Amino acid sequence: MTHLVRGRQELAAARKVLPGSVGLVPTMGALHKGHLANIRQAKARCESVVVSIFVNPMQFERADDLERYPRRLADDLAVCEAEGVDVVWAPGVPDVYPNGPAQVWVTAGELADQLEGPNRPGHFDGVLTVVSKLFARVAPDRAFFGEKDYQQLTLVRRLVADLDTDVEIIGVPTVREADGLALSSRNVFLSTEERRQALVLITALRTGRDAAGNASAVLEAAGTVLAAAEGVDVHYLELRDPQLGRAPASGPARLLVAASVGATRLIDNLAVELTG
Incomplete structure (x- = not known):
């Protein structure tokens, strides 16, 4: 008990x-x-x-x-x-x-x-x-x-x-809904349309991760997805090392994003392997 x-x-x-x-x-x-x-x-x-x-x-x-x-x-x-x-x-x-x-x-x-x-x-x-x-x-x-x-x-x-x-x-590790949205207590504030729009965060992160190149390639791939999104105000998209220092030339890294969807601010991140 x-x-x-x-x-x-x-x-x-x-x-x-x-x-x-x-x-x-x-x-x-x-x-x-x-x-x-x-x-x-x-x-x-x-x-x-x-x-x-x-x-x-x-x-x-x-x-x-x-x-x-x-x-x-x-x-x-x-x-x-x-x-x-x-x-x-x-x-x-x-x-x-x-x-x-x-x-x-x-x-x-x-x-x-x-x-x-x-x-x-x-x-x-x-x-x-x-x-x-x-x-x-x-x-x-x-x-x-x-x-x-x-x-x-x-x-x-x-x-x-x-x-x-x-x-x-x-x-x-981050727990996600079936469609990839990271679970957060703030998700309850999203309308149905905002919930759909918020999926661009994980789409951008996965696109950057799958670019499987150097830091510039990862950021460009993820940034292109975010730039095409509607109803999403991007606060930052950054690539760092696992301790959140400068991104390495190759090896493990972390891709992080923050954005507002309507009045709700959301964050997400994924591990990335840079190939240099």
């Missing part, structure tokens, strides 16, 4: 009796199949699993975006129960920030000013600050993050490396 806890002391008591290795799946709720993939990876690799559900105000620039973020705790608990999660930690803001808004926080560094950074000022500082708090409270052996938010995953890995945090970070 899944144990729901709210406050810090409740969490500490529940964590104390968890057997074996502990996997943490951090979420903001509104769980979908992408979250389920993370939970199932945690179940496969750890003896106990904790899912955190917390809509973190520090990572939202706009109050209206924070307010409209979907909150479905009862549904999320049912999902966790069905998946055999041991503990769900669903704290309130005072449980995570007991002294009010953080005056000391984690700064995400240079990478946070790139890709998603210009569109979401301060977002990654908020993400890394709350992740640090989750790690401190849950003390997991492993933590599981989806590859769809690839910049976030990369920064969490850097956080653990730079701050000597004893948590193994596991990236879980």
Whole structure:
């Protein structure tokens, strides 16, 4: 049976009796199949699993975006129960920030000013600050993050490396609908027509990947697809190395895209092998 806890002391008591290795799946709720993939990876690799559900105000620039973020705790608990999660930690803001808004926080560094950074000022500082708090409270052996938010995953890995945090970070491949659209809590905001238009993101990524050439060939192939799309405002299309540095001349790379479809901002990425 899944144990729901709210406050810090409740969490500490529940964590104390968890057997074996502990996997943490951090979420903001509104769980979908992408979250389920993370939970199932945690179940496969750890003896106990904790899912955190917390809509973190520090990572939202706009109050209206924070307010409209979907909150479905009862549904999320049912999902966790069905998946055999041991503990769900669903704290309130005072449980995570007991002294009010953080005056000391984690700064995400240079990478946070790139890709998603210009569109979401301060977002990654908020993400890394709350992740640090989750790690401190849950003390997991492993933590599981989806590859769809690839910049976030990369920064969490850097956080653990730079701050000597004893948590193994596991990236879980992006879960997609049958037509290829990456699962996201924000997909619920797409109209039927916008949902169709959004498919151009994965089409462009796959076209770039299948170009199987140098960086210029990959970007040109993907960019041509995006340029022909209707109803899609492209924010960026970039090719980077797997750590999100400059694209290599050959070998593994990551192709990333962000675009607005209607009022909804979507991101996606794919691994690419450059042939030089």
